[in-house]
Amino acid sequence: MNTVASRLADTPAVRDVVLAAAAAARAKVRGEVPELGNAMAHAWIITGPPGSGRSVAALALAAALQCTDPVDIGCGRCPHCHDVFADAHTDVLRIIPAELSIGIDRMRAVRTEAAKLPTVSPWRIVIIEDADRLSDAAADAILKTVEEPPEHTVIIMCAPSIDPEDFSPTLRSRCRHLYVPYPSVGHIVDLLVAETGATPEDARLAAVASGRHIGRARRLVTDPDAQQRRASILNLAELIFHHDEAFKASTAFLKTVDKQVKSLSDEEDAGELEKLERSLGKGGRGKGTQKAMDGSSGMVKDLEKKQKMRRSRRNRDFLDLALVDLAGLYRDALLLSVGADVQLTHPDFEGLSRDLAAKVSEPGLVACLDAVTMARGHIGVNVTPTTAIDGMIGRIRLACGVS
Ligand SMILES: [Zn+2]
The missing domain is CATH 1.20.272.10 (Zinc Finger, Delta Prime; domain 3)
Known part of the structure; x- marks a missing residue:
């Protein structure tokens, strides 16, 4: 269940697109071809009903691109595959918004990140989950990056559909579209058993009760x-x-x-506040510190609003x-x-x-x-x-x- 191909086995159409894209990208990186070709794109929009496995597809694409196995693309064994799936790869930035609307500041920061050169792999990859929550201003802020991405950058966005309600039409026209259908109950059972150690019976009940929604099914068993x-x-x-x-x-x-x-939010909120205060120099001594704290109440307020x-x-x-x-x-x-x-x-x-x-x-x-x-x-x-x-x-x- 660990290779890219096996993770996408239930959606062969998605698997084939992802592996073909990674193969084309690899050929270009190795200098075997002068251009990326049609199979690969710098900007992707992955859609599908909530829980269909859009994030799995996004991570699978990222892993396939970063994988270093000479033969088996998206091998699931090399450090790159491992780190991408563990959400710990240096060159993969994953945005998972907790807020209802992704603001312009967040996307400005993403723009800067996306422009950086990759450090340990051929690609700098930015994954934006729930891109349907991009505000218009935020979508505008990354338009340029999506339109003319740096040579080493790949942007992967996920949304329920490409309906204008769900995804910016301007961004849409610049992205390669990949649709992920609902996975089968059997596939979710295999995934949950492997991932969480749930019994097949519990996993099956969760898959069915969640309406084949992977994220909800995972939550139900855990x-x-x-x-x-x-x-x-x-x-x-x-x-x-x-x-x-x-x-x-x-x-x-x-x-x-x-x-x-x-109970889910308290600890998270406190941790974020502490981190912000530390970055502002709270607890330090001297007049400068006090001054910095005085000027920072706006940032604390912003954080509280976000929380x-x-x-x-x-x-x-x-x-x-x-x-x-x-x-x-x-x-x-x-x-x-x-x-x-x-x-x-x-x-x-x-x-x-x-x-x-x-x-x-x-x-x-x-x-x-x-x-x-x-x-x-x-x-x-x-x-x-x-x-x-x-x-x-x-x-x-x-x-x-x-x-
Ligand atoms: Zn690999």
Whole structure:
């Protein structure tokens, strides 16, 4: 499971493009051909549904380019392959934004980084995950780099699609496009077993319950908090039938999410603040130090703003994923109710979805699904989570005929 080819085995089209690009790049570096040719490009946009493995494809392309094995491109064994996949390669810069929107300052810094010569390998590679979060100004800031990249630089961006909503059309026209389809359940199982040591059974459940979303599946097998959130939200569908239990449970659920986001963020925030203060000379002696600290309150404020945005994004992401889980349960109930023979999203909750299918009419289950979709939309436009979820519970109660 370690070579580039094996990591992309499930998406042969992607694998072939990546290996052909790396082969063309290698031929150019070795001086065997004068030009890069059509297979390789300096700027890439990798798209696919969230969790399809866009980041895996981006890393695989980077590893294939940096690999030094003379025969097996993307061998998975050489130090370069190893470092790229471990996210520790000197010449590969990976931007994983935690904030909702990637600002212009970040991209100015990337522009500077991208212009540097590689130090230990033939290519300087910049990977920008979630490039759909680039602000217009930020996209403009790297346009020139994408348009006329330095000879040794490769920029790889990832986004859900090349729709103008998701990715800057100006950048789009300058990038080679690579589409990554959803991986199969079997592929995710192999990946998780190899990567996390999960049992094949747990890995399979995570792959199915996450809707074949690699990142979520990975979190489900490794993070007990994520398992707990999933169980809480799915149980809500049962509590709907018990007076105001669902409202009580949702209040508790939102509190838990807040707490989990807090514990995830507190340490990270403190570490960042400490690092910033140290770089500003806090703890030093002398008048100069004090002066520097006085002038730095703006930078501290900026950091705090960024951290607050990250918390709010995390909170929203957790809630949205929970609602996706809940929608999966109502979908399962609907499929059982019409007698469709398909893989359930939540096989471990089959009892509950069968129960729902027996108690609630088909139009009722469709209305439940609509209620969940509506709540996801509400949370997306900054309605408070409590309002959005309470509204949803009210609608689901009606749809289930609970008065
Ligand atoms: Zn290698």
